[in-house]
Structure formats: structure tokens, C-alpha cells
Amino acid sequence: xxxxxxxxxxxxxxxxxxxxxxxxxxxxxxxxxxxxxxxxxxxxxxxxxxxxxxxxxxxxxxxxxxxxxxxxxxxxxxxxxxxxxxxxxxxxxxxxxxxxxxxxxxxxxxxxxxxxxxxxxxxxxxxxxxxxxxxxxxxxxxxxxxxxxxxxxxxxxxxxxxxxxxxxxxxxxxxxxxxxxxxxxxxxxxxxxxxxxxxxxxxxxxxxxxxxxxxxxxxxxxxxxxxxxxxxxxxxxxxxxxxxxxxxxxxxxxxxxxxxxxxxxxxxxxxxxxxxxxxxxxxxxxxxxxxxxxxxxxxxxxxxxxxxxxxxxxxxxxxxxxxxxxxxxxxxxxxxx
Amino acid sequence: xxxxxxxxxxxxxxxxxxxxxxxxxxxxxxxxxxxxxxxxxxxxxxxxxxxxxxxxxxxxxxxxxxxxxxxxxxxxxxxxxxxxxxxxxxxxxxxxxxxxxxxxxxxxxxxxxxxxxxxxxxxxxxxxxxxxxxxxxxxxxxxxxxxxxxxxxxxxxxxxxxxxxxxxxxxxxxxxxxxxxxxxxxxxxxxxxxxxxxxxxxxxxxxxxxxxxxxxxxxxxxxxxxxxxxxxxxxxxxxxxxxxxxxxxxxxxxxxxxxxxxxxxxxxxxxxxxxxxxxxxxxxxxxxxxxxxxxxxxxxxxxxxxxxxxxxxxxxxxxxxxxxxxxxxxxxxxxxx
DNA sequence: TTGTATGCGTTATCAG
DNA sequence: CTGATAACGCATACAA
Numbered sequence: 001x002x003x004x005x006x007x008x009x010x011x012x013x014x015x016x017x018x019x020x021x022x023x024x025x026x027x028x029x030x031x032x033x034x035x036x037x038x039x040x041x042x043x044x045x046x047x048x049x050x051x052x053x054x055x056x057x058x059x060x061x062x063x064x065x066x067x068x069x070x071x072x073x074x075x076x077x078x079x080x081x082x083x084x085x086x087x088x089x090x091x092x093x094x095x096x097x098x099x100x101x102x103x104x105x106x107x108x109x110x111x112x113x114x115x116x117x118x119x120x121x122x123x124x125x126x127x128x129x130x131x132x133x134x135x136x137x138x139x140x141x142x143x144x145x146x147x148x149x150x151x152x153x154x155x156x157x158x159x160x161x162x163x164x165x166x167x168x169x170x171x172x173x174x175x176x177x178x179x180x181x182x183x184x185x186x187x188x189x190x191x192x193x194x195x196x197x198x199x200x201x202x203x204x205x206x207x208x209x210x211x212x213x214x215x216x217x218x219x220x221x222x223x224x225x226x227x228x229x230x231x232x233x234x235x236x237x238x239x240x241x242x243x244x245x246x247x248x249x250x251x252x253x254x255x256x257x258x259x260x261x262x263x264x265x266x267x268x269x270x271x272x273x274x275x276x277x278x279x280x281x282x283x284x285x286x287x288x289x290x291x292x293x294x295x296x297x298x299x300x301x302x303x304x305x306x307x308x309x310x311x312x313x314x315x316x317x318x319x320x321x322x323x324x325x326x327x328x329x330x331x332x333x334x335x336x337x
Numbered sequence: 338x339x340x341x342x343x344x345x346x347x348x349x350x351x352x353x354x355x356x357x358x359x360x361x362x363x364x365x366x367x368x369x370x371x372x373x374x375x376x377x378x379x380x381x382x383x384x385x386x387x388x389x390x391x392x393x394x395x396x397x398x399x400x401x402x403x404x405x406x407x408x409x410x411x412x413x414x415x416x417x418x419x420x421x422x423x424x425x426x427x428x429x430x431x432x433x434x435x436x437x438x439x440x441x442x443x444x445x446x447x448x449x450x451x452x453x454x455x456x457x458x459x460x461x462x463x464x465x466x467x468x469x470x471x472x473x474x475x476x477x478x479x480x481x482x483x484x485x486x487x488x489x490x491x492x493x494x495x496x497x498x499x500x501x502x503x504x505x506x507x508x509x510x511x512x513x514x515x516x517x518x519x520x521x522x523x524x525x526x527x528x529x530x531x532x533x534x535x536x537x538x539x540x541x542x543x544x545x546x547x548x549x550x551x552x553x554x555x556x557x558x559x560x561x562x563x564x565x566x567x568x569x570x571x572x573x574x575x576x577x578x579x580x581x582x583x584x585x586x587x588x589x590x591x592x593x594x595x596x597x598x599x600x601x602x603x604x605x606x607x608x609x610x611x612x613x614x615x616x617x618x619x620x621x622x623x624x625x626x627x628x629x630x631x632x633x634x635x636x637x638x639x640x641x642x643x644x645x646x647x648x649x650x651x652x653x654x655x656x657x658x659x660x661x662x663x664x665x666x667x668x669x670x671x672x673x674x
Numbered sequence: 675t676t677g678t679a680t681g682c683g684t685t686a687t688c689a690g
Numbered sequence: 691c692t693g694a695t696a697a698c699g700c701a702t703a704c705a706a
Contacts (some may be wrong), residue, residue, distance in 0.1 A: 007683055018693045023685060033691065048477065054400060055683030057391040058698045065455065074416045074610070083410065083437070093456060097402075098435045100423075117390040118432065118455075140385065169365075220610060250555065251614045273411070273557060277588045280618035301411040344699055355677045360701060370675060392699030395682045 006049045017059040026051050065095045066300060067115030069108065071188065073100045075218065075244060076272040077289065081125060081147065085300075086292025092301060094120075095134040103218070105129055105190055109137055114204045118140060121300050123147060124156075129278035143303050147296050149192045150311055157303075157311045159296045163196045163269075164203075166285035166317035170239065170267050171204035171211075173283070173319060178328035179237040179265060182209050185216035185223055185249065194218070194241055197269060201239060216245055223248025231256075236264060236328045243268035243275045243284055250278055250324070256284025261326030271320055280323030288316050343386045352380040362450055363388050370474065390474060402432045403637060404452030404459040405444065408525065410437045412555065412581060413609040418462060418484065421630025422637075429638060431457075440555070442466055442527055445476055453478060458637050460484060461493075465527035480640050484633050486529045487648055494640075494648045496633045499539075500606075502531045503622035503654035507576065507604050508541035508548075510620070510656060515665035516574040516602060519546050520567045522553035522560055522586065524578025530554070531578055538576060553582055560585025568593075571667045573601060580605035580612045580621055587661070598663030607658055617660030625653050 008026075012019040017040060024032050025040040032040075043049075057063040066089055070078045086096045097119050101108050108129045115122045121143035122289040127134060131151055138156035148156030174182055184201040200213045212233050216226035223245035230238055230249075240246030246268030253260055260266050260280055262290050268275055271286035291314065299309045345363075349356040355375060362377040366457050369377075380386075394400040407415045423433045433439055434456050438445050445466045452459045458480035464471060468488055475481050475493035483495030511519055521538040524531035529591055538548045549570050553563035559583035567575055567586075577583030583605030590597055597603050605612055608623035627653065636646045 009683080014538070019684080020686085020693055020695090021691090023683095024692090027685085031691065037691085050450070050454060052395075052683050054391055054394045055698090056685070058389075058395050058700090059683080059685040061698075063391055063455075072421065073410075074413060076411060076413070079411045086437075095434065095436070095451065097432065099432070100420075113387065114432065117387060118400075182384050186623065218613065247611070247614050254616065274611055277557060278614070356700075357677060357679095357702080358675090361676090362697095364701085368675065373675085391697050393701075395684090396699075396701045398682075503681090549698080 006047045006052070008049070011040065011044050011047055011049050015040045022135075030069055044126060048313065062120050062304075063118055064093060065097050067097045067099065067112070067119035068125060069099050069101060069111055069115060069122065069127070070125045071101050071103045071128060071191075072218070075097070075242075076268045076274065077242065077244075078125060080289040081293040081296075083288045085123065085297050088294055088297030088301075101128070103128065103188060109133055112137060112141070112144075117183045121145065121294060121304055123300060124149065126188075126191060126193065128188055130190065138301070142201040143300075145296055145300055145303060147292060150313065154311050157309055159299065159312045159314065160192070161287050161292060161314035162317055163285075163287065164195045164229060166287065166319055167197045167200035167239075167269065169317075169319040170269075170283070170285055171201060171209055172207055173264060173321060173325065174237045174239075174267070175204065175207040175209050177237075177265065177325060179235075180208065180210055180328065181233070181235040182211055182237040182239055182266075183233050183235040184211060184213040184239045185226055185230065185241050185245050186213050187216065187222075187245060189216040191218070197241065216241060218242050218245060220244050220248040220251075224252045227252035227256075231258075237325070238264060238266045240266065240268045243270045243272045243282060246282055246284070246324075247274065247278060260324050263329060265325040265328070266324055275320075277323065278324070283322045283325040284320050286318045286320050288314055291316070343384045345386070347361065348377065348386050351384060352377045368556075380531070388514065399641075400455060400458050401430060402434050404434045404436065404449070405462060406436050406438060406448055406452060406459065406464065407462045407464060408438050408528075409426070409555070412579075413611065414579065414581075414607045417626040418630040418633075421627045422460065422634050423653070425631060425634030425638075428572070438465070440525060445648040446470055449474060449478070449481075458482065458641055460633060460637060462487065463493075463525075463528060463530065465525055467527065469605060480637075482633055482637055482640060484629060486582050491648050492538035494636065494646055496629055496649045496651065497529070498624050498629060498638065498651035499654055500530045500622075500624065501537045502652070503624065503656055504534045504537035504576075504606065504658040506542060506607070507590055507620070507622055508538060509544055510658060511574045511602060511604070512541065512544040512546055514574075514602065514662060517545065517547055517665070518571075518572040519528065519548055519574040519576055520569065520570050520572045521548060521550040521576045522563055522578050522582050523550050523599075524553065524555040524559075524582060534578065552665055553578055555579050555582060557581050557585040557588075561589045564589035564593075568595075574662070575601060575603045577601045577603065577605045580607045580609045580619060583619055583621070583661075584611065584615060587619075597661050600666060602662040602665070604662060612657075613659065615661070620659045620662040621657050623655045623657050625651055628653070 126148040144156040214224045268284040275282040463485040482494040553559045603620040605619045612619040
């Protein structure tokens with residue numbers, strides 16, 4: 001039929017009313033007499049009229065969209081967060097504008113800016129930019145929220161979850177299994193959660209562990225590539241920056257003929273859906289992605305309403321023990337070096 | 338500083354020129370004297386001016402956004418497609434508005450419609466709606482493109498790749514390994530590619546195979562859940578609707594103590610990144626996701642330019658043999674039933 | 675080369 | 691309860 005070019009005035013003309021009335025009807029205002037409203041509805045439906053959200057946006061100053069910036073769309077971890085945000089947003093008649101930065105730190109500010117061109121508010125998920133850059137952005141941009149990033153200033157407001165505890169929990173788990181020397185596969189350099197995780201691993205020395213690290217990254221390929229270097233360190237347990245990284249490590253270990261967990265114990269972090277389907281399934285830490293998505297949308301809603309919600313930190317992280325971790329081998333692998 | 342509320346007129350006033358001039362400068366038109374342009378640029382930058390794309394959209398009738406609808410964001414298969422589209426779009430100054438239908442067939446038309454409220458054109462990736470619904474949508478909506486869905490009418494135009502051949506190739510591979518009875522794990526009921534795949538499996542009877550099917554779905558959970566039923570059929574090879582499905586099957590087989598490929602051969606479809614990291618790695622078929630994304634954006638670009646590009650079918654699908662397939666076991670498993 | 679004026683499709687503020 | 695009409699921020703034909 002028609003191609004969506006029907007405007008409010010055509011509906012008005014067809015229905016023999018003013019555009020103001022049509023506008024009111026379309027907004028569902030009760031200030032229109034029922035029968036008139038019904039007639040307008042009918043005409044609009046018949047004509048296939050769809051209000052232009054662009055024009056509405058110009059008039060109201062709100063686009064009905066929230067921008068979301070994530071480092072990598074290919075990391076399953078982000079999906080549930082995004083999905084939950086999208087669900088909440090949809091409930092309130094909002095759409096999501098999703099952009100990925102491809103882990104390019106320097107592009108983040110620009111991408112966020114371009115999001116603002118279309119969206120009423122922006123949510124940065126695990127932004128990698130520096131504290132200074134983030135603070136600057138928060139200062140120049142209103143309605144900005146973060147997930148997994150908390151600044152001392154509390155600006156921008158955001159939501160995060162305690163990643164220190166579950167990582168420390170993983171370390172305790174390894175310590176209890178008799179491991180001593182462990183290697184952390186360092187993830188995204190500027191990721192707040194990554195630094196928190198390493199901080200926890202470092203602290204685990206008080207549990208009797210001897211923490212080391214190798215540079216890797218938050219991807220399968222990065223884990224795979226860093227494995228050989230890690231093996232040089234003579235550890236009995238490897239800790240992946242995240243599950244993706246651990247998957248890569250697992251593959252490389254298998255290629256080398258090393259058994260998990262008999263020769264080496266391995267843990268991930270995030271508990272992505274795949275983690276229970278690797279062989280052996282991954283010991284990891286589950287973080288409340290869905291809850292975070294839900295809560296951050298609630299925050300965004302209040303932000304859009306002009307309020308300034310306080311930052312929140314969730315504390316419900318949880319260690320998931322599966323088959324990839326086991327007792328440290330009797331013969332110390334340290335000799336290998 | 339300011340909160341993005343600086344408009345073109347403020348820049349104009351500050352720079353002592355008309356808004357028309359500012360507008361021209363911001364669009365990069367050469368019809369403005371260099372020095373004046375430079376001054377305007379400077380003022381705009383200093384004020385932190387960002388043109389409102391909403392207003393621009395109203396004025397020009399184009400929003401600079403393309404809508405993308407995918408069945409599931411959590412299927413890695415879609416990422417590379419989306420990613421590539423996004424890359425091309427970004428090159429041309431467009432943004433992507435991504436929405437997922439959660440495989441809810443009946444929601445697709447509405448979601449597509451809501452996409453049109455913000456976007457200049459819409460790309461439906463693997464839409465599940467009926468041919469009739471799709472044809473109706475194409476008739477009422479201009480600038481609509483499909484990925485992985487071709488109607489006889491050629492409307493809406495789209496891009497697809499030959500999924501029949503690679504699936505037939507997988508079947509030939511199984512036949513050559515001595516398999517006879519195979520089970521196809523049926524994927525999304527209304528998916529065009531899924532039907533194509535089953536058609537290929539069915540046809541493989543001319544290779545000497547005896548094709549059966551079980552209802553599953555395009556997810557890990559679906560594959561996992563359908564495995565027991567498939568085992569009842571006494572086949573020696575399982576063919577997953579896609580890699581996700583195969584991953585679920587693999588896990589269930591492992592739980593049951595069945596070895597892959599010694600007891601049962603297994604194949605997936607799509608070649609998602611995880612497929613080479615399962616144990617054993619998955620034999621599957623690779624389809625040119627990146628190329629499809631690239632090509633469909635080219636099509637969208639010409640569509641936005643008012644042209645009507647013809648549908649395209651790529652033919653570069655490829656079988657990837659990995660460790661999950663092997664010779665059919667000597668003792669026919671058929672006895673099991 | 676630059677400025678003026680009009681329109682884009684809605685909302686919202688007034689009157690009536 | 692309904693109808694004019696002025697914004698909203700920008701692009702653009704038309705003038706100058």
C-alpha cells in the first residue's frame with residue numbers, strides 16, 4: 001500500500017478534524033470525546049498512519065532511544081546485559097541503539113558522542129577509556145550511565161558488581177586444591193573489572209598462592225596465544241581473564257597434550273553459556289548480568305526523568321565449580337622451567 | 338561544559354553569520370569562503386556544537402540509520418554479519434539500529450515497523466515470518482532487504498547463500514565415512530536456511546543415506562534436549578541444525594558416555610568461532626558471513642539511492658572437516674532400538 | 675559567496 | 691472538548 005508517508009495532517013483532513021486532535025488521539029490523551037477518538041483511530045488505521053518519531057523527537061526533545069556502547073558484540077557476556085536492558089527499555093517504549101567499540105579505547109568518546117546524536121541517554125558497558133576521559137565525557141554529557149566502571153567521584157553514575165570477591169573465591173578454591181603458583185591471563189588493559197580481578201589474584205598471596213601474570217586479552221585468540229608463555233612460568237593453575245580467554249587456553253593445552261585438570265587447572269570468569277559445554281566444563285564465576293541490565297535500565301529511567309541516581313554496587317557474585325579445576329599434581333610442575 | 342543543547346543559531350550568532358552559513362559549513366559544502374568556514378568551524382568546536390541529527394532528519398527526510406532485525410543476538414553466527422554491515426554503514430555515515438525478535442515469529446512485523454520509525458531502511462536477517470507476511474511487509478514498506486531469505490517473487494530483494502550444497506556436502510562426507518542412517522536436528526521451523534538444510538539432507542538419500550529428523554531448534558539447549566530422542570532412532574551420525582545445536586548435542590552425548598566420533602559422528606552448520614574449540618572440534622560448514630554483510634550493505638546503499646537491486650545468491654559455501662566426524666562404527670548401532 | 679524565508683511532522687500552548 | 695499556531699533545529703530554494 002502506501003509507504004509510510006502519511007502524515008498527521010492527512011489523517012486530520014480525512015477525519016475532518018484538526019491535527020491537534022489527531023495528535024491527542026495518537027498520544028492516547030483522554031481529553032478527546034470517545035466517539036471522535038474512535039473515528040480518528042479508525043481513519044489512522046485505515047490510512048496506515050504511523051507517527052513520525054523523528055518529528056515527535058524534534059517537538060518533544062526526546063528520541064525514545066537509548067544508546068548502548070559495548071567493547072565487543074561477539075562476547076556473549078554482553079548479550080544478556082544488553083538483552084535485559086532492551087527488555088526494560090522496550091517495556092517503556094524505548095529502543096536501543098547498540099554500538100561496539102571493538103576494544104578501541106580511543107574511539108569510545110567519539111562513538112559515545114555519535115550515540116547522543118540519536119539517543120536521549122547513553123549507557124557505557126565496560127568502557128575502557130581512561131578515568132580522565134570518562135570524567136570529561138560525564139561532564140560534557142548528561143544522562144550518561146556506566147556498567148562495570150566506578151569512578152571515585154561517582155560521576156558518571158553507574159552500576160557494577162563486586163568482581164573482587166568472586167575472583168578471590170576462585171583463588172581460594174585453587175588454594176584449597178593445593179595449588180601454589182598460579183598465572184592470571186591479563187585481559188583488556190583498561191578494563192576496570194580486569195584490574196579488579198588481577199587485584200584479587202594478587203591479594204591471594206595471603207592464601208598462600210604465588211600469583212603471576214601474562215598479557216593476554218579478553219578473547220579466545222588472546223588466551224590461545226598467551227598459553228605458551230604462561231606454561232614457561234611453571235604454574236599448576238591458570239586463571240583466564242574471562243571465559244572466552246579460558247576457552248582459548250583450553251584448546252592450546254589440549255593441542256599440547258596437557259590434561260585439564262590433571263596437569264593444569266583452569267578457570268574462567270563470567271560464566272557465559274558456552275562454559276558448561278567445554279570439555280571439561282569450565283570452573284568460573286557467575287555475575288548477575290541480568291540483574292545488572294535490569295537495574296541499569298531502572299537507573300536510566302530515573303535519569304531520563306531528571307533525577308540523579310546514586311551509583312550502585314551489587315555483591316551477589318558467585319563461584320561455579322566445574323570440571324576444569326582439580327587437585328594440584330603431586331609432582332611439582334615447577335621443574336619444567 | 339554545555340550539555341549538547343547548543344543549536345545552530347547560537348553558533349551563527351557567536352560567529353556573526355547566518356544559520357544557513359553554519360549549516361553549509363557543517364555539511365562540508367565548498368560554497369563558503371575558506372576563512373569564514375574556518376572561523377565557523379572554530380566557533381562550533383569551541384562551543385561544542387553537535388548538529389542535531391533529529392532535526393536534520395526531519396529536514397532531509399533521512400535519519401542516517403538502518404534498522405537490523407535478527408532472530409537472536411546470542412547466536413554468534415549473526416555477529417559477523419551485523420559487524421560487517423555496521424562497518425560498511427559506518428563508512429557511509431550510517432548507524433545501525435539493532436533489534437532482536439527472540440525467534441518470536443508473530444512479533445517480527447511489528448518490530449520491523451518500529452524500526453522504520455527511526456530508520457531509513459531495514460534489513461531483516463533470517464526472518465522467520467511466513468512468505469505471505471513477508472510479502473505483505475515488502476509491499477507496504479520500501480527499502481526493505483533480507484538476508485537468508487528469498488521469495489519466488491524476488492520481493493523483498495535480498496541476499497542469500499546456497500546452503501543446500503554445503504549441507505549436501507556434509508552428507509556426502511558422512512556417506513563416504515560409511516554412515517547410513519543419519520538424524521537431522523531440525524532448527525527454527527520457519528527459517529528458510531533450515532528448510533534448505535533439511536531439503537539437502539533429505540536429498541542425500543541418493544547418496545545411500547537414510548535421513549531422519551528430530552525436532553530441536555537453533556540453540557544449545559534445543560540440541561541438548563533433542564539428543565535422547567535422536568538416539569532412539571539408531572543412527573550413526575547426527576547433523577545439527579547449526580553449530581549451537583550441535584554443541585548441545587555434544588554435551589549430552591558426553592554425559593551419556595558416548596564417544597564422538599567413535600560411537601556417533603556429529604556435524605554442525607555455520608562455523609561459529611566456538612566450533613573449533615569444542616572437544617572434538619566440530620565438523621561444520623562455513624558460510625561467507627562477512628561477504629554477505631558487506632554485500633547487503635552495498636545493496637542497502639543502492640536502495641537508499643532509489644535503485645532496486647536484484648536479489649543475489651552467493652555460492653561459496655564450504656565444508657570444514659574437523660574431529661567430530663569419523664568412520665561409522667563397525668557394529669551397527671541400529672540394534673540399540 | 676552569504677542571508678532570508680519556508681518547510682519537515684509533531685507537540686504543546688493558547689484561545690475559543 | 692477542539693482548533694489555530696508557535697516552537698523544535700536544521701536544510702535548502704530563492705534572493706541579494
